[in-house]
Amino acid sequence: MEIYNDNSRFISILSDYGFKVTFGNEEDTTFLKKALQALIASPIPIKTIEFIKNEMNALTIDSRSGIYDIACVDENNNHFVVEMQLSDYPEFIQRMKFYALHRFNTMVKKGAYRFEDLSKIYCIGILAVNIFPSINSFYNIAVLRNDHNEIIDDQMTFITVELAKFTKQTSDIQTDLEKLIYTMKTLHTVTETSQFPAFWDEEWLKKAIHEVDLRAMTAEQKLAFEMAISANALAVKNENKKIEEIRLVDKTETVTNALNMGLTFEQCSMLANVTLDFVKNIQEKLNKEK
Structure with missing residues (x-):
């Protein structure tokens, strides 16, 4: 609404x-x-x-x-x-x-x-x-x-x-x-x-x-209203950022598990709904950690 x-x-x-x-x-x-x-x-x-x-x-x-x-x-x-x-x-x-x-x-x-x-x-x-x-x-x-x-x-x-x-x-x-x-x-x-x-x-x-x-x-009330809108917009922006960070962690874990299971880059990409470059970057990080 x-x-x-x-x-x-x-x-x-x-x-x-x-x-x-x-x-x-x-x-x-x-x-x-x-x-x-x-x-x-x-x-x-x-x-x-x-x-x-x-x-x-x-x-x-x-x-x-x-x-x-x-x-x-x-x-x-x-x-x-x-x-x-x-x-x-x-x-x-x-x-x-x-x-x-x-x-x-x-x-x-x-x-x-x-x-x-x-x-x-x-x-x-x-x-x-x-x-x-x-x-x-x-x-x-x-x-x-x-x-x-x-x-x-x-x-x-x-x-x-x-x-x-x-x-x-x-x-x-x-x-x-x-x-x-x-x-x-x-x-x-x-x-x-x-x-x-x-x-x-x-x-x-x-x-x-x-x-x-x-x-x-009054002018003061209008200012309070504008500040409330601004604060709410910032809160929404910060919350959306947190949600995206959580999604990134989930996708990273999904790709990591899929690679460890031996799935191909294409299969990992489809499973986590990410790009091939995203999968390749995860694989590079895993190789460095070995």
Whole structure:
């Protein structure tokens, strides 16, 4: 999913900067509270949200896989962990379990290893790509159940949203969750306010949209945005370099093993998908080492 558009008026909420100034806005949590309420499918409004610091690293960029976003707690001591995933990551559920169990272990340790009256943990994953190819629904909420679909435990709840599966048009959107997902998926493609759906005038969404409106940004905010783009581009470049280095090591090992097995240069070249010169250079190095 392309989240940067040079012609767009609005910064994508899916970007690291966009997420930080909307979901991660510590000065005004109006949007975050309403968004979390929608994501956990609760009819009860969240009154207050406090960001958890020092225990988990919030708002840091991992360009290889996604953005680890926020950890926070509401007035009822419900804990929330939100993870944004922009690229393909087959083991995403395992990472969600890791974050949720980290929070669980922290609670147990603070309670002197007592397990009664533990707070609820909501681990929320918002994904730009699909990770459940056999499931049609864009929204899934999971707790521990038995083989009769009866709830065994709901202290830890896992919620996933797959943006690619969301295809509703504005005329069909009714719930706050649908409004949220539509906004996250499409806002950066809009150029003028005349294109706004009616529900973007709701206070919680209006505040989020204002934060990512390039025309409403101060010089300092625009500088912060440009720096975020630059940092992300550098991170991607460095990560790609690491990937290429790993591939080079793998190809070198493959060719080395193939040569030691007595395969011809042509066979080694085809096996590792490298040039004949690459194979010859490896053979020369092996000869020098003998």
